[in-house]
Amino acid sequence: MTRRSSSQKFHHRWKRKPLAMLLICFCLATFVLMESQCSRIKMPTFISRPFIQKPKIAFLFIARNRIPLDMVWDAFFRGDSENIFSVYVHSRPGFLLNSAMTRSAYFSNRQVNESVQVDWGEASMIQAERILLRNALMDHYNERFLFLSDSCIPLYNFSYTYDYIMSASTSFVDSFADTKEGRYNPNMHPVIPVENWRKGSQWAVLTRKHAEIVVQDDTVYPTFERHCKKKSLPEFWRDHPLPADGSKEHNCIPDEHYVQTLLAVS
Numbered sequence: 001m002t003r004r005s006s007s008q009k010f011h012h013r014w015k016r017k018p019l020a021m022l023l024i025c026f027c028l029a030t031f032v033l034m035e036s037q038c039s040r041i042k043m044p045t046f047i048s049r050p051f052i053q054k055p056k057i058a059f060l061f062i063a064r065n066r067i068p069l070d071m072v073w074d075a076f077f078r079g080d081s082e083n084i085f086s087v088y089v090h091s092r093p094g095f096l097l098n099s100a101m102t103r104s105a106y107f108s109n110r111q112v113n114e115s116v117q118v119d120w121g122e123a124s125m126i127q128a129e130r131i132l133l134r135n136a137l138m139d140h141y142n143e144r145f146l147f148l149s150d151s152c153i154p155l156y157n158f159s160y161t162y163d164y165i166m167s168a169s170t171s172f173v174d175s176f177a178d179t180k181e182g183r184y185n186p187n188m189h190p191v192i193p194v195e196n197w198r199k200g201s202q203w204a205v206l207t208r209k210h211a212e213i214v215v216q217d218d219t220v221y222p223t224f225e226r227h228c229k230k231k232s233l234p235e236f237w238r239d240h241p242l243p244a245d246g247s248k249e250h251n252c253i254p255d256e257h258y259v260q261t262l263l264a265v266s
C-alpha cells in the first residue's frame with residue numbers, strides 16, 4: 001500500500017466516523033485536565049488498528065430498463081458484503097432507475113447518467129460497457145469489474161464469489177482465435193491484425209488495468225464501429241433492406257469480440 005492511499009483510507013474513515021472523532025477530541029481535552037480520568041476512558045480500537053479498505057468488486061449491469069431479478073441480487077448483497085462492492089446500471093436513455101423502479105436499495109439511483117441506446121449485437125453494446133467502466137473506475141477501490149446482463153443471477157453466496165474473483169490476479173476473459181469465415185473484416189487491418197482477432201463471452205471480469213485499457217482505447221473501438229456490423233437477420237428485413245450481396249456483410253458480433261480482441265492487440 002502506498003503512503004498516499006493509506007492516508008486516503010484514513011481520511012475516509014474519519015469522514016465516516018464523526019462520533020469516534022468526537023470521542024477522541026473529548027479524550028484529549030480531558031487528558032490535559034484530568035490525566036488519571038483519561039486513562040480509564042477506553043480509546044476506540046481503530047486507532048491501533050487503522051481501517052483498511054478492502055478492494056471492491058464493481059457489478060456492472062447492462063439492462064434494458066429495470067433489473068427484473070433485483071430481489072435475488074438483494075439477497076446476495078445482504079450480509080458480509082458491506083463496502084466491498086459497488087453497483088452500476090446502464091439502462092436505456094430516458095428510463096430512471098429510482099426507488100419506485102426497484103425493490104432493492106442496492107439498485108436505487110445506481111444508474112449511470114450518460115447512457116446510450118443499445119442495439120443487441122451492435123457496437124453500441126461496447127459503448128455501454130465502456131460507459132459503465134468509466135464510471136466504475138472513478139472509485140479507486142474498485143479492483144474487479146464484472147459485466148452482467150439483466151437476466152444474470154448469482155449462483156454462489158457473496159463471500160465465496162468475492163474470494164473466488166479476488167484470488168485470481170488476472171481477468172476472467174475467455175478468448176479463442178475466431179477463424180470463422182466472414183467475421184473478420186480485412187478492412188480492420190492494420191489496426192486489428194487478423195492474428196489478434198479473438199472471440200469469447202461478453203460476460204467477463206476485468207482487472208483494473210484491463211478496465212483502463214478498455215476505457216482509454218481510441219483505435220480498436222472506432223474500427224469496430226466502422227467495420228463490424230450486425231448481419232441483418234430475416235426477421236429484420238422488413239426494417240432494413242436486404243443487402244444486395246449478403247455474403248459481403250461481416251457478422252462481427254462486436255460484443256463477443258471487442259474486449260478479447262482489444263486485449264490481444266494491446
Ligand SMILES: *[C@@H]1O[C@H](CO)[C@@H](O)[C@H](O)[C@H]1NC(C)=O
Nearest residue numbers: 088109110111112113114135
Ligand atoms: C447523475 O446525475 C445526477 C443528477 O444530475 C447526479 O446527482 C448524480 O451524481 C449523477 N450520477 C453519476 C454516477 O455521475
Ligand SMILES: *[C@@H]1O[C@H](CO)[C@@H](O)[C@H](O)[C@H]1NC(C)=O
Nearest residue numbers: 079080156157158159160161
Ligand atoms: C458460502 O458458500 C460457500 C461455498 O458454497 C460455503 O462453503 C460457505 O459456507 C458459504 N458461506 C456462507 C456465509 O453461507
